Amino acid sequence: MKHSPDIFPDDMAALKALLLTEREKNKQLMAQNQYLLEQFRLAQHKRFGQSSEAHEEQLDLFNEAEQIADEGIEPEKESISYTRNKPKRKPLPQDLPREVIIHDIADEEKVCDCCGGELHRMGEDKSEQLEFIPASIKVIEHVRPKYSCRTCEKKETQVSIKQAAVPVSPIPKSMATPSLLSQVITSKYQYSLPLYRQELLFVQHGVELNRKTLSEWMLKCAELFKPIIERWHELMLQQPVIQADETTLNVISEDKVKCYMWLYCTGSDSPQDNGIPNMVLFDYQASRRGQCAVDFLQDFKGYLQADGYAGYEQTQAKLVGCWAHARRKFIEAEKVQGKNKTGKANWAISHIKKLYRIETQIKALSSDEKLNQRQEKALPLLNQFKTWLDKSALQVPPKSAIGKAIAYSLNQWPKLIRYTEDGQLNIDNNRAERAIKPLVIGRKNWLFANTARGAQASATLYSLIETAKANGLIPFDYLNYLLTELPRATTNIEALMPWNFNNR
Template identity: 60%
Template sequence: MNDVFTLQQRIADLEKQLPQANERNQYLLEQFRLAQQKQFGKSAEGFVGQGELFNEAEDITETIEPEQQAISYTRNKPKRKPLPKDLPREHVIHDIDDKSCACCGGELHKIGEDTTEKLEFIPAQVKVIEHIRPKYACRECEKSGTESKIKQQPMPAMPINKGIATASLLSQIITSKYQYGLPLHRQESMFKQYGIELSQQTMSDWVIKSATLFTPLIKRLKAELLKQPLLNADETTVNVVKSDKINSYMWVYCSGADSPKPDNPIPNIVLYDYHNSRAASCVMNYLDDYQGYLHVDGYQAYEKTQATLVGCWAHARRKFIEAKKLQGKNKTGKADVVLSLIQKLYGIESRLKGKPADELYHTRQTQSKPILSKLKEWLEKHQPNLVGNSKLIDAANYMANQWPKLTIYINDGRLSIDNNRAERAIKPFVIGRKNWLFSQTAVWAGPSAALYSIIETAKANDLVPYDYITACLNELCQPTPDIDSLLPWNFKG
């Protein structure tokens, strides 16, 4: 009897554990499907009906039949964009030798000409600038035995006083690494092609010293940034090898837009800030007592600031897209309803692109607000009863928790529907990180933040980073540099 009772008790215990086991099995199955999707599926976040915005030419070509390609080419012949007028030009004249008429022998006269432009690439040139400083002494003093004071023009200020690098060389190294993601050891190999031995260690030292020179300009840009009525912020991991922390973080703060806009009074600034932590104190210390609008994702650290937080619909949409992937192919469900409504919100924003802030405010109040009400109704109806799809539950919970922040954008036409401005700003760092993989020490991470800040701010103001960095280095090494002249919106080149 005891054995029967024990067996029954065991069966009862297993039945109690069965729901948890099923739930765990469902969770693991969902993770497996998502892993498959990330590995083999498309990574775009667009919802069906949004259109494929970023297809490569190869993808487009592969989907068109040869006959269609031929028809498309004849109907819509592409127009080549003219080459810039300010590029230097070399004229090569192909003239005929015999200028007599083949019929009557008379002299031919010129009736016109055809000009065809071809683009020539000239590899980078390296030259040595010799600074020659004559020395002068007094002959009369020499005759009388008096020690003559030698007079000589001092060396002009240089970014690296006792090094061979000029501002242009430093700018080339910096932009190669931070704008184009070319690690220093590859640059070392490139310089060897010109017969120049520049070790990785030497260039590393130059980069760190150059970043230090930018300190006063970075401080000024930060002061300008914190004056703005609205900002964007984001953060991403950075692997610092010789650090006690598993993950360090690069934070980014932006104002303005990705490129200059005549009607936008907010300056375009992008600043990076390195920390070996993701703690709230990082953003609190950087923003100090900033009380304007701050576009962010759902990370709790931003809650500790004094800013008015503006939520990100791109993050909310992303979570529902993950939930939709678990529905399976050609299946529709609750996630599709939400994604369709979010798509309508983005459709309104697309039509309003470039419109003044007051028009954005009025249109959002009349068109976006009713859609937000439908999303709120969906949440109230379905969130308490969701089961099964854990990603759908997570997405609904995220949207519910972020709801006040997600809806605040309709109350001010200057605000954005998402935090994509900051996500785009952090992307160059993420791409660069894939190339050079890590920073060896925090000593490197700090200069990287400074130099990324200068390059991305220059790009946001339609400046050529190489030219801008060269000019900045030449000015910042002076005894009293003119910081005002180096602000991107004041920069004359």
């Protein structure tokens, strides 16, 4: 197709300006097209692709060629043979109740078919089956005899009546025992079973417990647990490191479309004797304003590890970044660059793996030893990564997936390298993300909270469940213990801490 000659200016300067303008427009259109293509590929992956990042965290499985070369190790040639092991069923626990059933032949069959001689027992074969006995429910009837004086009765004077005191109960004048309340709490907040489904389960046992009653029990239990939560809050603010995260929560009675459940935790996912107690605290708030974190953390000046949310900047804490979030940005960039293609995202992910590999190697070391290893091994890698980020930021479109990943890392850089300042810090915030995950899973089942009071109760009960799990306790047992001890006026709050549970 030929262009009409009158659309081009005769002046060479004007023609050059026109060409430059058209070239810039074409560049913008190409960038916009690339951006839309990346968004389409990312949406496809989110819908149809693998959502788990577990393969990224199996860091001990990586053995990159460049690492071997850097360390001067000569790879050996060896033949590898693979044998397929048949799966073996684990034996059932020996402490379970057992019923032994002997399947024997009749006495008249215990003779030899050839010579008629008596057969002797040469051995036996055993097999195990697991029998499930549905939960049993029983009624505990409390009888309190009354006593009075017959002599006083005849004198028609005021008669004194003696009677045993009413047994303490988690919820006065309620039929709920500590074990029943523990069962309802763990069913919803540990196993994500909504109250309306629990109502149906009780009906199967011939007991009518409507969800309104169950809901009131949860609110009253949360109020009973308040001293425990307040003590944990005090202890948490005394720790050197706190990790935080937040997620949305729908509350019907609130005017806002989105409310938030904030999470704060210390320690680790499992019991360990490092002087830092394992605690998980959920805090319901009607917004995501940074003031929510300020109110919870008060004048905390230790390390606060979180994602890149700007609201945490308002606190007095020293913020620590999360390499899992930084890596996730590059993983998204890798997904949108197309199949069988490699680019800058691949290099970044490979480099971050080296940082994680160091953390795997020093996992069992003390805090001081971790700090030394990070200073020696991680800092050179971080400096190399920063140089690459600065250079790459000038080479990629800022609105592209890889451009956003690079910008995120550069913006967060002072926080991302802070984990090398203290051996008590983690390379990422996965501890908090794992702690908040049960709420996210449960939210898919119960969907929303009716009132702010109910959301606050959920925050309390989730805190108890997750803290019990972090301390290696069975949540049902710990809750049952608290519900039994808390109603007593002489209860020592320190004795009820989860790290003292096994010493009671």
